[in-house]
Amino acid sequence: MTIHFDDVNEGDELPELSKGPITETQLVRYSGASGDFNPIHTVPRVAQSVGLDGIIAHGMLTMAFAGQLLTDWAGDGSVRRIKVRFSGMTSPGETVICRGKVSQKSVEDGKHIVSGRLTVKGAEDGSLKLKGDFSVMVPKR
Amino acid sequence: MVDPAHKGTEFPEFEYKIERGKVREFLLAIGDDENKALGEHAVIPPTFPTAFIFWGALNLEDVLDSIGVKIWNVLHAEQEYEYLEPIHVGDTMIGRLRIADIYTRGAGSSLLEFVELLFEYKNQSDQSVLRERNLIIVREANGGTE
Numbered sequence: 639m640t641i642h643f644d645d646v647n648e649g650d651e652l653p654e655l656s657k658g659p660i661t662e663t664q665l666v667r668y669s670g671a672s673g674d675f676n677p678i679h680t681v682p683r684v685a686q687s688v689g690l691d692g693i694i695a696h697g698m699l700t701m702a703f704a705g706q707l708l709t710d711w712a713g714d715g716s717v718r719r720i721k722v723r724f725s726g727m728t729s730p731g732e733t734v735i736c737r738g739k740v741s742q743k744s745v746e747d748g749k750h751i752v753s754g755r756l757t758v759k760g761a762e763d764g765s766l767k768l769k770g771d772f773s774v775m776v777p778k779r
Numbered sequence: 780m781v782d783p784a785h786k787g788t789e790f791p792e793f794e795y796k797i798e799r800g801k802v803r804e805f806l807l808a809i810g811d812d813e814n815k816a817l818g819e820h821a822v823i824p825p826t827f828p829t830a831f832i833f834w835g836a837l838n839l840e841d842v843l844d845s846i847g848v849k850i851w852n853v854l855h856a857e858q859e860y861e862y863l864e865p866i867h868v869g870d871t872m873i874g875r876l877r878i879a880d881i882y883t884r885g886a887g888s889s890l891l892e893f894v895e896l897l898f899e900y901k902n903q904s905d906q907s908v909l910r911e912r913n914l915i916i917v918r919e920a921n922g923g924t925e
Contacts, residue, residue, distance in 0.1 A: 657810055664808065671801070671808035673833025676850055688851055688918070697855040698829050702809040705825035714815055715822035721859035721912075
């Protein structure tokens with residue numbers, strides 16, 4: 639199930655991960671799980687009072703999906719580094735697609751590292767939610 | 780405007796004990812497999828450390844308040860986790876937060892204010908396990924109350 643360093647090549651695409659549709663209840667649930675109770679994610683009145691059309695998903699929820707893209711592919715505990723830049727807001731009802739691509743393989747201090755880039759985009763309109771890069775540590779046979 | 784004098788401010792150490800049920804709840808919330816929280820050597824999902832901040836003894840809302848920023852006027856620009864060692868269910872995190880940078884980009888009506896937060900975590904064995912960088916944009920204060 640887990641990938642091996644020898645089987646990974648530069649340019650390989652990670653198995654796509656589709657998440658959603660995101661629901662209002664999921665945002666309530668994620669607020670409780672993460673402890674991020676910023677009301678712009680759960681209380682429409684507050685979201686509107688700061689100029690939004692309605693509540694929006696936590697950026698960190700979409701990053702969590704990107705994290706799952708990596709652990710589904712390389713295994714739990716494999717992630718050494720994940721960095722993202724948030725680009726667009728995600729609203730309840732949306733489904734997002736997480737994608738990644740390998741850009742480099744390296745050996746650092748005897749550890750086998752695979753690095754690459756990833757994106758999370760809206761499934762319907764293709765709008766960019768976040769993009770970033772990652773490094774995972776994987777076993778060698 | 781955020782006073783640039785807050786750059787370099789360090790906050791008191793805070794603690795977070797990683798409970799299994801909390802990790803399971805997080806996995807369920809993100810639609811991942813809750814069974815990953817089970818097992819003796821269960822590791823946390825990559826972005827779980829967000830709970831260290833919000834459920835730890837650090838109150839981010841108060842931290843931001845102390846530098847004159849209201850949490851509902853904040854947009855998350857960038858987020859980075861760098862794992863130095865695996866973090867397991869049952870570990871205790873000791874976190875430190877420093878305001879690493881405060882700066883503006885652009886000018887006039889398109890002026891944006893950035894605040895960079897740096898978190899460093901050690902575990903119960905005093906091992907450095909995680910570095911986290913969190914870049915936020917402060918929107919112009921335009922109301923917003925609960």
